[in-house]
Amino acid sequence: MHLFQCIPNVSEGRDRAVVEALAEAVRAVSGVRLLDYSADRDHHRSVFTFIGAEEGITEAVLALFAQAEKHIDLRQHQGLHPRIGAVDVVPFVPLEGTSMEDAVALSRRVAALAAERYGVPVYYYEESALCEKQRSLAYLRRGGFEALAELEDLSSRPADVGPSVLHPRLGASCFGARRPLVAFNVLLDTADVEIAKRVARKIRFRDGGLRYVRALGLYLAEAGLAQVSINLLNTDQTALYTVLEMVKSEAKMYGAGVRSCELIGVMPLKALVETAAYYLRIPELSVNKILERGILDMQEDKQMG
Amino acid sequence: MHLFQCIPNVSEGRDRAVVEALAEAVRAVSGVRLLDYSADRDHHRSVFTFIGAEEGITEAVLALFAQAEKHIDLRQHQGLHPRIGAVDVVPFVPLEGTSMEDAVALSRRVAALAAERYGVPVYYYEESALCEKQRSLAYLRRGGFEALAELEDLSSRPADVGPSVLHPRLGASCFGARRPLVAFNVLLDTADVEIAKRVARKIRFRDGGLRYVRALGLYLAEAGLAQVSINLLNTDQTALYTVLEMVKSEAKMYGAGVRSCELIGVMPLKALVETAAYYLRIPELSVNKILERGILDMQEDKQMG
Numbered sequence: 001m002h003l004f005q006c007i008p009n010v011s012e013g014r015d016r017a018v019v020e021a022l023a024e025a026v027r028a029v030s031g032v033r034l035l036d037y038s039a040d041r042d043h044h045r046s047v048f049t050f051i052g053a054e055e056g057i058t059e060a061v062l063a064l065f066a067q068a069e070k071h072i073d074l075r076q077h078q079g080l081h082p083r084i085g086a087v088d089v090v091p092f093v094p095l096e097g098t099s100m101e102d103a104v105a106l107s108r109r110v111a112a113l114a115a116e117r118y119g120v121p122v123y124y125y126e127e128s129a130l131c132e133k134q135r136s137l138a139y140l141r142r143g144g145f146e147a148l149a150e151l152e153d154l155s156s157r158p159a160d161v162g163p164s165v166l167h168p169r170l171g172a173s174c175f176g177a178r179r180p181l182v183a184f185n186v187l188l189d190t191a192d193v194e195i196a197k198r199v200a201r202k203i204r205f206r207d208g209g210l211r212y213v214r215a216l217g218l219y220l221a222e223a224g225l226a227q228v229s230i231n232l233l234n235t236d237q238t239a240l241y242t243v244l245e246m247v248k249s250e251a252k253m254y255g256a257g258v259r260s261c262e263l264i265g266v267m268p269l270k271a272l273v274e275t276a277a278y279y280l281r282i283p284e285l286s287v288n289k290i291l292e293r294g295i296l297d298m299q300e301d302k303q304m305g
Numbered sequence: 306m307h308l309f310q311c312i313p314n315v316s317e318g319r320d321r322a323v324v325e326a327l328a329e330a331v332r333a334v335s336g337v338r339l340l341d342y343s344a345d346r347d348h349h350r351s352v353f354t355f356i357g358a359e360e361g362i363t364e365a366v367l368a369l370f371a372q373a374e375k376h377i378d379l380r381q382h383q384g385l386h387p388r389i390g391a392v393d394v395v396p397f398v399p400l401e402g403t404s405m406e407d408a409v410a411l412s413r414r415v416a417a418l419a420a421e422r423y424g425v426p427v428y429y430y431e432e433s434a435l436c437e438k439q440r441s442l443a444y445l446r447r448g449g450f451e452a453l454a455e456l457e458d459l460s461s462r463p464a465d466v467g468p469s470v471l472h473p474r475l476g477a478s479c480f481g482a483r484r485p486l487v488a489f490n491v492l493l494d495t496a497d498v499e500i501a502k503r504v505a506r507k508i509r510f511r512d513g514g515l516r517y518v519r520a521l522g523l524y525l526a527e528a529g530l531a532q533v534s535i536n537l538l539n540t541d542q543t544a545l546y547t548v549l550e551m552v553k554s555e556a557k558m559y560g561a562g563v564r565s566c567e568l569i570g571v572m573p574l575k576a577l578v579e580t581a582a583y584y585l586r587i588p589e590l591s592v593n594k595i596l597e598r599g600i601l602d603m604q605e606d607k608q609m610g
Binding site for chain 1: 306308310338340341356357400401485545546549563564565566567568570571572573574577578580581583584585586587588589590593594595596597598599600601602603604
């Protein structure tokens with residue numbers, strides 16, 4: 001099967017009915033499977049994780065735009081998380097039977113369709129970017145929706161596809177192919193956002209931390225607590241537990257600890273196995289030691305033979 | 306597919322060539338998949354984990370007996386682990402498409418074949434036992450091979466199938482159907498076996514500990530360290546991390562800690578997820594949050610439709 005994973009981030013995390021309508025729009029597409037979705041009131045953002053082949057993925061992304069057009073007006077939107085669009089970021093990840101080149105091609109095709117149908121300018125990022133600078137979401141989203149809205153037109157920040165003016169309510173979008181990542185938030189047991197920011201700086205690559213870690217310190221008003229919001233870009237090389245233990249260790253310096261964590265979207269089995277291997281102290285634990293893996297292999301043997 | 310898991314325990318853990326010959330005998334059977342095997346010098350025992358349908362499982366168990374007949378003489382065998390036979394215990398676990406009744410029936414059929422072909426008396430244990438008392442391996446193995454070898458014949462301890470005298474070199478075997486269990490050894494950082502024994506007593510059901518835990522304290526001469534050897538009979542109800550944390554907590558009383566752990570055989574995916582959920586502090590982590598699970602479900606949908 002030629003499968004991709006797609007993880008759109010939508011700028012609506014407070015109105016439960018809208019989040020459900022968005023999820024339902026994805027579920028209604030026969031060619032995809034919605035694996036996970038979650039909404040965050042403080043981030044004012046929701047994340048949908050689904051997998052499917054090219055046709056289903058295309059249809060599902062367009063269905064999210066249709067719902068966003070109905071329900072979202074970025075001029076009314078305030079949230080913690082950086083964003084420039086209602087359907088802010090649409091990442092495409094190659095899975096079984098597909099390559100990064102396939103994902104790049106798909107991201108651009110779907111971007112062109114969304115741009116045309118909904119009048120939204122789209123920037124290509126990460127592997128889909130047309131120049132090095134635009135690989136970075138942080139660069140593309142500098143100043144947020146508000147900075148783009150102040151411009152007469154987008155001639156100073158031209159989109160890669162779509163109109164040369166911002167959509168008044170939907171803003172712009174970023175489409176890109178990328179390697180899989182794990183989105184992982186650590187809620188501290190302190191309200192002091194400065195601690196979260198310091199921890200984030202210690203663990204992230206940009207400031208000398210772990211190679212595959214991006215992190216932000218945020219204050220969650222809803223919980224009244226500070227959060228370290230983490231993207232782990234390569235779980236094969238930097239383990240999830242390494243990141244968590246480093247957060248714990250840095251937070252301890254300020255007398256703070258970890259209240260709880262959350263996973264946004266899904267994680268690969270191997271990351272799970274490594275976590276268990278570390279905490280259970282079974283260094284030789286591997287995917288092969290999972291019963292279900294063996295059953296699956298057996299069934300595949302059967303189908304082959 | 307009508308699958309069973311079978312986990313024979315063989316009384317040979319020191320001669321690497323024999324252990325490899327045993328593993329190879331299982332691998333050579335086309336209808337089974339050897340998921341894992343391991344040997345322990347101190348226990349002087351090896352454990353083979355394989356899955357397959359009835360025919361393959363039957364053939365693989367008989368192949369282990371053939372190798373044991375060639376290579377093992379229990380009269381020369383000394384090890385830490387209780388045992389009465391060369392192929393000491395043969396557990397059968399129902400997997401997909403099979404019931405406990407199926408596993409009981411299979412265990413008795415294979416037992417009858419092994420008894421007839423190799424002249425080994427077989428006791429049925431656990432779910433396959435014919436009376437309540439004989440469900441327990443500890444009861445069946447009381448006094449070990451040596452106690453049985455002292456008897457003129459087995460009239461005082463009659464086997465359920467097979468000859469009425471012990472096989473001189475292969476002893477007797479225990480065959481039984483059971484629920485899946487996780488075999489998990491915790492190596493302490495102390496040589497004091499008394500500490501391991503006390504910890505074992507605290508955590509095990511028999512002495513007031515956790516409902517689904519069986520445990521023994523052993524001294525591993527090879528490592529020069531004490532070990533808590535654990536069988537966790539139901540990982541749905543008693544989590545692996547609960548057991549490990551309890552071992553740590555009890556050992557701490559004596560100033561001892563955990564050096565490392567080992568998993569004998571395989572573990573179910575759900576146990577892995579619960580471990581990660583606990584240590585990563587993601588209470589809502591579930592099997593559905595694993596990417597591979599989603600891909601698998603998607604492929605199954607495809608096959609159905």
